[in-house]
Amino acid sequence: MYPQFPPGFRFGMSTSAYQIEGAADADGKGPSIWDTFTARPGAIRHGENARVAIDHYHRYAEDIGHIADAGVHDYRFSFSWPRVLAGTGFYDRLVDTILEAGVRPVPTLYHWDLPQDLEDAGGWMNRDTAHRLADYAGTLVRRLGDRVRDWITMNEMSVHTLYGYALTDHAPARGLGLEALPAAHHQLLAHGLAVQVLRSHGAASVGVAGQHFPVTPASDDEADQFAAGLFTDLTNWTFSDPILRGTYPNELVQAGVGVPEAQLERDLELIGAPLDFYGVNYYEPTMIEAPKEGKDYTGVLEVDIPDGLPFSPVPVKSDERTDFGWAIVPSGLTEILVTLRDRYPNLPPVIITENGASFHDAGPGPDGRVHDPRRISYLDGHVRAVAAAIEAGVRVDGYYVWSALDNFEWAAGYDERFGLVYVDRETLDRTRKDSWYWYRDLIAAQHRG
């Protein structure tokens, strides 16, 4: 039995440009910060890079077939900013192919692949980058706005800021610690400016995709509660509070973003402009404690939080983990949706813009199939968690699986397979996994009213 969703609920699949396209130099495309970062020895597991990735740039027609045949309503992908600077021809063809397949394109403007020359000029630490993003948004909406009606401005500004600017695990690997907060503000400003540009060119529906997760203190101890509160402020609310209630969550963050007061007020007004939907990416919850002297915290999160910060992640209690080591806690998705609803009286309808799991699937066996029962169980648990949130009164209008196809999982390279479609690393051949068939059947089993 498949869970039932309200009529009009939209199922989809998600990808991002850098993780699938490859064709690193095609069309005269210049490098992004990820091309630079992946070339650095030791940056990526097994020294892998995404110069070819899964060659979606050349195989997009086949890939859109895999997406459309599952019966999804929406396909979320992203534009490569450096490719767009060299021309929009690829995205013209891609959008036409998506529409011809009967699917709604839901592109993201920015999914982490900043043009390297903008990074050289300061990247997201430079306020001007926000204005450059607005220009880039203008190019795209002028070129594609006749066919694309739904737009997502930015992907996971929190992860980009934390891993790329505060730490060194992702591009551009700045390692600025709390000094990275201006990068958060400038991305938020970019979001606000992009909303303005998209709307002024008639975009019908505009949203943003944020990563959210419940943060639980490891104990009732006051120090642990304080540490967990600070961590959730920095990772969850620093990014959604300005958008959904026009403020920063606390004075530390507000001072840290380093914007003079009069300017800050104007920026926050722009950043807080109403949205048509709010995208939530959810993978796993986090547990935090105040650092205990002499205790080793390495390997708990995908990246290590350096010593000296006032919080430390501890393993979440969960019997089940993905092959990436992430805790499997579907109820965390219901919980964060209810928390968002309670925190933001003006929360627009939510779309789950990413949810999924990495398992190290084996390639097709003698029966030609890729059996991935654990992914099916993960997805089944999480779509039920969405249904439970709807039951609890949260308005959720859609759910997109991360990801349509196995792809380049950032610093973890290609070992971590999130796809509904298996991609052979040697031949790049695609095979629909059992989870693809499960998803197709879930969608087909909805009573469309």
Ligand code: FCB
């Ligand atoms: C999210 C990213 C996405 C993908 C998944 C697994 O944080 O937005 O690109 O890597 O995690």
